[in-house]
Amino acid sequence: MCLICDRIEMIKNGINPYFVKELETGYVVIGDHQHFYGYSLFLYKHHENITELFQLEREEKLKFLEEMSLVAEATSKAFGAEKMNYELLGMGDAHLHWHLNPRRKGDIGNYGNNGAGPVWWYPMEKMYSDDNRPSAEKLESMKEKLRIELEKLI
């Protein structure tokens, strides 16, 4: 089982504290670490042998992409992004999942190209530092903000 399948299992069992909302093709969750405030993920519902966007049937793929775009819009509005960043990677866990990062000028400090560039130009140990984990209270308020914006769009 992969980490994302585990997290989805927790959602189904009602014990995933990061869970925000279920959509038709996936689950919206808040990221574990919040260096990029509002970092959220959209997890595709299925894994099995699917590891690439192009393996999905056309209708399903378009729905998944549309819903991802709505989650990004809600994330942007809920957390005040200057620009959204979208990533579907999968060398860690091949399960289809979008990383949706609200970006703001200066958020990678002096790293990258004079402070500009993708989130992964910021050092991993800083991005995933325990200092960036939201408190239970903060997490609840973030989930509520995102849920409100999602409900306006869906």
Ligand SMILES: [Zn+2]
């Ligand atoms: Zn999986």
